[in-house]
Amino acid sequence: MKQKMVRFIADHKQKLKKLLPKKLLRATKLAYLKRLMAKYQKEPIHPAEYQKKEAGVNLIGDIRAEIGLGQSMRLLANELELSEIPFGIYNFQLDGNVRRGDHSFEHRMREDYPYRVNLFHVNPQEVGLAYLYLNKEIWRDRYNIAFWLWELEEFPQEYQEAIKFFDEIWTPSEFASSSIRKVTDKPVYTLPYYVTAGKDENCGRADFGLPEDKFLYLIMYDTNSTMARKNPVGALDAYKKAFPVEDEHVGLVIKMNNPKQEDLEVLREQTKGYQNVYLIAEVLDKPKVNSLIAAVDVFVSLHRAEGFGLVMAEAMLLDTVCVATDWSSNTEFMDADSACMVSFQKVEIQETSGNYKKGCRWAEPDVEEAAGYMRRLYEDPAYYDRLAKNGKAKINEVLGAQTITALLKERLAPILQAAGDAQADRA
Template sequence: MEKGVNLIGSIRTETGIGESGRIAANTFHAAKIPFVIINFEMNKITKNKDKTWITKEVTNPVYHCNIFHVNASHMPLAFEHYGNTLFHGRYNIGYWAWELQEFPDKWSKSFELVDEVWVPSTFVQEAISKKSPVPVIKIPHSVELILSNKMNRHYFKLPTKRFLFLSMYDVLSLQERKNPKAVIAAFKKAFKKNDPYVGLILKINNSRKRPQEIEKLKKEIKGYKNIFLINEVLNRNEINGLLHSIDCFVSLHRSEGFGLGLAEAMYLGKPVIATNWSGNKDFMTSHNSLLVNYKLIKIGKDYGPYSFDQIWADPDVEHAAHYMAEICANRKLAEDVGLEGQKTIRKHFSPNEVGKQAKQRLKKLGLIID
């Protein structure tokens, strides 16, 4: 078999795991790592319309190494679908994310399907390493955004003269973890109800999958003319344009495996206010971000894959409100923090830099050659 990588995952889906696969493709392309893509449609819930890398798609594997951008929870499905035809006789790598400190025992069988695991952050590496019988290697997401001049505030029907905060999440990543209600609460504490000089944008992906959650959020912001809800699907170019249009990104997450939206905002030079815990700490410091205090609490209830007995962060809403008010009033601070964040991401998380790390590991394993 030839030296190179078969990249397997839901590469066309408009989800976090789909974006993860597309980022990997961009990283391999930048590093000149030979690769092809096998698009694995895990479910019919999400749309499969992103054809950025369609020219790389094949039906059958070409290379000796498989890298699955398929989380541990879905690895058995991948094996069920492809079987030994894909897995046998190849070096199998699972690129997995997980958002809490304890990796679930119920997914331990997935280790039997891989020779090693790659992860996007130190936080995920520590969680999975405690349970893994195979090597767990940190290869972060690379960050690179292409902008279109057409996608400005007018395009999104947003006010042109306000200082705009943005918080965005996918309902399939669970509202309870992404914690948008805390962002709303912080904004309400920081600014008056109809302050004409500021605004908060809530961008929600896949909102139709959880309509009851959206209705609850609408009640939270009812009567606030300076809180704007965007819940239609935006393509990648539109997301980039929206990030470029705002003044500050806010994430009061309870936990992140990496925090891609935060890193993307930083790439564009936007100041970021975020919970000082979990995967985002690999690229966020007190010099390049505004990090919000928190306390660790028990989840207390099962939410999707997150069991009641695990812990996550409870960010300090008052502290976040203080930062929101401060960054809006002090434009020099906003500029300085944004510039520092941009330097960090563009230096350490570029496709070329991350590509070098992936290439080095694959060469060490004898899976590619120069």
């Protein structure tokens, strides 16, 4: 009965919000899910049943979502395809204000789960719902792996119950892996992305209404994401410190997803007097986004924390120089020879922002230093060209297909052969 109630709340959330307080709905759902997760016990894998299944991977998650989470899953799917490991995709999605128009892996979609390994690309806070919605047989006699991203050194206590559903955890960065290792004895492996950046070759500045004769800087963010972590205001402040209002040789491109009227009003106030600010507010497909990144000169990310930093890696691959905070996961594929690395102070979070709790620590980038880098990239073409060349080479070296698929095959090979043994070793 309780399961039906939680499912009803999840399926009819938008309608119920109009009738009942949002806090009551959230509290009811979370209370049940916490009890469900607390009672869960991972059953041992029966080797005979395991061997009956095909050697391969069931990839489970929101593969069509046109947000970072969906792109992350598509990168995993691409790595599996390149590695020639048999796999299928089961599209698991929850509701939300998310466009789901990416059908690039429709040829891999299926409704059954024929393979021995489940690779869940589901956020920790959604694992309880995944267990509630998915057939319980899916979880049994398979080796269950979670693929998670996390941005801080402290892994939240409320996420730790989700670990018990899995035999091991994967993340795309050693920074994220080290955070999770602090709270579990289960194996935690770092499997970075093989980064690609396909673009529309016929799409240039004119298609975005951008001038051809200016040196352009790009800030990108989604207003549904955590603004405090992404820190677009810091990047905007750095641009304003680097260039006076009257400088007509440069321009700032702001790519926003899902802006509300109040967001636009704040932006207009912050850029008051600047004529060369170009706002792009529509949702674009991934090739168009990459075309925009390639069309500008510099991508600026003064983030306070990153679980990987995919857009920075894509920019480097597209010959667009990055100005980025020198902290968290992005430092694993960029350095002072391949990007402008902005120093920082580690500070306590003063107010809880989404999943990032008050009292935890993250980076506060040096805006003055970032402004200096932005100015130098414009004034020193040789410096710019060196970083652009080194950045692309760095991504191809660290996150290239051969390197990443080798890591993937190396980790999956022993599991696909004998997950019972692997699980016994873990226990």
